[in-house]
Amino acid sequence: xxxxxxxxxxxxxxxxxxxxxxxxxxxxxGLIATAEEEAPLTKSRVVIARDAMLRGAGTxxxxxxxxxxxxxxxxxxxxxxxxxxxWKKLVRPGEMVGLKVNxxxxxxxxxxxxxxxxxxxxxxxxxxKASDIVVWDRDSDEMEHVGFHMATSGNRVQCFGxxxxxxxxxxxxxxxxxxxxxxxxxxRCNVLINVPVLKDHDGAGVTMALKNMYGVIHNPNKYHPNGxxxxxxxxxxxxxxxxxxxxxxxxxxxxxxEGGPGYKPEYSWKSNALMVSQDPVALDYxxxxxxxxxxxxxxxxxxxxxKRAPHYIATAADAQHRLGTNDPxxxxxxxx
Amino acid sequence: xxxxxxxxxxxxxxxxxxxxxxxxxxxxxxxxPASNQVAGWAKTGDTRTFEAAxxxxxxDGEAERYLKAGVQRVSTxxxxxxxxxxxxxxxxxxxxxxxxxxxxxxxxAADVKPIQLGDKARLSSQSIVFRKGAYLVRIVAxxxxxxxxxxxxxxxQGIELRLAK
Numbered sequence: 001x002x003x004x005x006x007x008x009x010x011x012x013x014x015x016x017x018x019x020x021x022x023x024x025x026x027x028x029x030g031l032i033a034t035a036e037e038e039a040p041l042t043k044s045r046v047v048i049a050r051d052a053m054l055r056g057a058g059t060x061x062x063x064x065x066x067x068x069x070x071x072x073x074x075x076x077x078x079x080x081x082x083x084x085x086x087w088k089k090l091v092r093p094g095e096m097v098g099l100k101v102n103x104x105x106x107x108x109x110x111x112x113x114x115x116x117x118x119x120x121x122x123x124x125x126x127x128x129k130a131s132d133i134v135v136w137d138r139d140s141d142e143m144e145h146v147g148f149h150m151a152t153s154g155n156r157v158q159c160f161g162x163x164x165x166x167x168x169x170x171x172x173x174x175x176x177x178x179x180x181x182x183x184x185x186x187x188r189c190n191v192l193i194n195v196p197v198l199k200d201h202d203g204a205g206v207t208m209a210l211k212n213m214y215g216v217i218h219n220p221n222k223y224h225p226n227g228x229x230x231x232x233x234x235x236x237x238x239x240x241x242x243x244x245x246x247x248x249x250x251x252x253x254x255x256x257x258e259g260g261p262g263y264k265p266e267y268s269w270k271s272n273a274l275m276v277s278q279d280p281v282a283l284d285y286x287x288x289x290x291x292x293x294x295x296x297x298x299x300x301x302x303x304x305x306x307k308r309a310p311h312y313i314a315t316a317a318d319a320q321h322r323l324g325t326n327d328p329x330x331x332x333x334x335x336x
Numbered sequence: 337x338x339x340x341x342x343x344x345x346x347x348x349x350x351x352x353x354x355x356x357x358x359x360x361x362x363x364x365x366x367x368x369p370a371s372n373q374v375a376g377w378a379k380t381g382d383t384r385t386f387e388a389a390x391x392x393x394x395x396d397g398e399a400e401r402y403l404k405a406g407v408q409r410v411s412t413x414x415x416x417x418x419x420x421x422x423x424x425x426x427x428x429x430x431x432x433x434x435x436x437x438x439x440x441x442x443x444x445a446a447d448v449k450p451i452q453l454g455d456k457a458r459l460s461s462q463s464i465v466f467r468k469g470a471y472l473v474r475i476v477a478x479x480x481x482x483x484x485x486x487x488x489x490x491x492x493q494g495i496e497l498r499l500a501k
Contacts, residue, residue: 059479104396106424107478139393202398214396221392224400259443261397263476265462266447298446 043332044279044325046286049073050335054253054272061253066114067121070249073276074122076336084125090246091191093127098189098244099135102196102212103142105256108263110146111195112251115274119193119249120157134158136184138215158188167218175234175320179217185240192244198252198275198287200260200267204228205303205310207261208287209248209280210236210323227308233316236280236323248283250275257294269294281316281324282331288313367427367471367498368413374494376487380422381414405438406431417487421479425495428472436467451489454496461485464492468499 051069056062071083078086091097099119101111120133131154137143140150140161151159165188167180185192196212203224204211210232214220223231236242252275258267271290277283288310292302303309317326325331371378384394387409391399394410402410408429415423430436433455440456443465448458454473457466462477462484473495477484 107422108476202401204397207397220396221399224397258446262395264443264474265476265480266460267444300444300446 043330044277044282045077045332045334046275046277046279046282047073047076047334047336048252048273048275048286049076050271050273052272055270061112061114063114063117066112067118069274070115070118070122072336073249073274076334077276077278083122087122087126091123091126091128093129094132095128095191096132096134096189097123097128097191097193098184099133099193099195100185100212100215101135101137101143101148102215102251103137103139103146103148104215105197105199105261105263106142107146108265109197109199109254109256109261109268111197112253113147115249115251115253116148116195119195129155130157131155134160134184134188136160136162136182136188138162138182140164160184162216172238172240174237176231177217177223177234177238179219179235179238181238181240182216185216185244190244191246192241194245194248194280196248196250198250198255198271198290200256200258200291200303201228201308201310202260203308204232204312205308206284206288206291208250208275208284209277210284210312210316213241216241227311229312230315232312233318233321233323236316237321242323245280246278248275248277248280250283250287252287252290255290255294257291257298258300279324279331281313281326283324284310284313284316285326285328286331286333367495368411368425369491369494369498374491376418377491377494378416379413380416383411383413385409385411401442402428402430402439406435415491417477417483417491421477421481421484421487423475423477423488423491425491426474426476427495427499428474430470430472433467433469436470436472439472440465440467453489453492454499457492459485459489462488464488466492466496468496471499473499 049069049072051065054061054065074086075083078089080086099116101116103110116135123133124130135157138161140163143161144150148159162182162184165183167182168186171178171180194209194212196208199207201207204227213235252271252273254268255271256268275283275287313326316323368383386394388403388407391402408431410426410428412426415425445458448460451457451459454466454468462480464475466473475488475492477488
């Protein structure tokens, strides 16, 4: 039974990947596609997992269904049948894992609590001690406001904002960015799992993986001019971010297509999905397309038409940054 | 004698300053109704006020839009309606009515309907946004129910009365 399931799932994934590759190539010049047949492109995988019944008949996300949704997403990303195997590929016992959530949007549009609990559960099953996991963002009050319970000691998952430990005194720089990093990032974790929310952003166009790193520095307010470009890309080049980042699990249970990053119900929709990838640029590019599709459905201008296309995504992919790819031919979108 | 006079004058000035600060704080506070000043609505948290320079601490990423429109401060508090619906009220004090209008007009009217409240208002299934003079008010509910819209409307009307005073 289990091998049958394995065969079926792998076949399915192959079909998805092939389909994505065809879709990606079909919009491009035939010559490129021909060249790729001879030298296949390395693709960044972005998994979109959906569950229309994630909330059952109510409005709150069901914890069991969330865990199952996360498992499906991770299994598709790592091509594994056993959920715990996927996490063992990602982390090792003894590592200190930080979950950088996003509580900025307030209730309604912050990293989902059930999702964070599900990630913590799987991390512990993979051998990470509860006290070696820290759920964090910039401010404890903001986190409490959206439902996180602070914990700073004991043998349990730690949860607090940078306000509890402060930022490093030393300024770190790259390109246009000069900032002090959260001590949670520099001292409390050697693995970073990014847990942003799929959102429109008034200044940057969209905010997901890359932009969520504004929450790890003391001066994000300085980096909003010019659509946050090149600040977002430069920030993600800082070694503490770049070397520790292993995975992005983007919460798209409730997503926002306009008026972000704060919660405005009239511009949000219950997408009941997760997006996971190890390539933050590919994830952001894919999420951007999702937001554009929703904007089109609602009769809104494109972000380009609204003069706020997220150009920072291309900057993050350019030769000076190489944080990932924004080339659809190099992104395999897998929907499960 | 002269020293005592100076001391009295300083004390008087200090008292005057203290009173004006309290009055100002009281004015901001009073814009947000206390529990049950609007039927069914309980205020569940303290009022938090962010001056323009600190607005990013509350709405990082959106602050620039408000700053360009001349925001002076925002006061915010959480509410609950009949133990069922949670909501947050934001009252933005802009420099003038044009600033409030600028923010109001910048937001597309998708899935909303115009209603009579303040100078201009729109209502969705879980939110009300209205402007009145130099104020822009946003009320967001976190649950959708048959009663939500009507409850939001009543809270909005309660706040509008306070802005008119």
